[in-house]
């Protein structure tokens with residue numbers, strides 16, 4: 001069975017890391033980063049990019065906040081998944097000190113010089129390391145962000161960055177991933193419970209104790225430096241995650257928005273000690289479309305750097321994910337064909353935000 005790194009490596013995305021900028025040295029937004037252009041002659045603003053939906057953001061509807069100690073949590077999670085595809089959790093049991101530690105590691109990393117960071121750059125067909133967001137290759141404009149991806153171990157890159165204290169930072173990543181894995185398992189079962197699916201009914205995940213022992217994961221450390229022209233820039237363009245679910249820690253700088261059908265872009269404000277849970281494309285398939293994956297994006301800020309950590313949680317790369325039999329019946333056919341995470345990464349690399357619909361089964 002291929003590892004997750006091998007699965008990513010089979011579907012390379014060609015990104016030009018060598019052209020990465022030193023964001024802090026720029027006083028003006030370069031054209032290549034301007035998602036909205038100002039017409040020089042009459043100063044009107046034009047939006048040449050269909051991928052940049054209107055900047056409107058609604059404050060009258062809020063992403064649900066769920067207390068994981070609430071006995072009603074699975075039901076609340078189910079409602080949130082159905083209507084939003086995203087929710088925030090509190091009382092998740094992860095100590096604040098772990099968020100402080102991973103943030104310090106991220107800070108140490110992103111504050112290195114560009115020259116230093118490029119020593120830890122992702123190779124052209126690689127997965128782990130420093131560079132642009134993987135989704136960059138799908139957009140004509142560049143995003144105002146930097147990303148360090150960790151699949152399996154960050155050791156090889158951390159040694160390049162910190163020859164003397166790489167161990168300290170590796171330990172933080174290991175601890176963070178362990179804590180996230182436990183939380184992801186707990187959340188998976190809560191979400192499945194809300195769909196009426198028991199541990200015994202999800203064979204690939206079950207393992208001896210139904211603990212998702214074989215699940216795989218990756219980590220994105222994301223930095224969105226302060227930006228001289230935030231209204232025309234984009235931190236991270238609209239996308240859904242190719243995961244079962246994603247657990248996102250954000251520092252106290254806002255920017256994340258999710259698309260709510262019929263409403264528009266809704267901000268997901270940072271909540272002290274809270275974590276954002278996004279439903280991903282593979283859960284969308286597993287739930288036969290009942291729990292849709294959520295389109296999200298990140299806007300940037302004029303004065304403050306935003307930092308986030310996304311824990312991307314999925315099945316073993318070669319296990320087939322299909323609409324669960326319990327969610328299929330005489331009145332509800334299977335909407336998607338079975339797919340492995342490995343295959344899905346290939347589909348996403350080809351079709352990006354149309355990947356899910358490319359797997360849709362036609363009505364017979």
Ligand SMILES: O=C(O)CCC(=O)C(=O)O
Nearest residue numbers: 220222250256298308310
């Ligand atoms: O920075 C954020 O808030 C979102 C990050 C994200 O969507 C991702 O890493 O996939």
Ligand SMILES: [Fe+2]
Nearest residue numbers: 239240241296
């Ligand atoms: Fe994402």
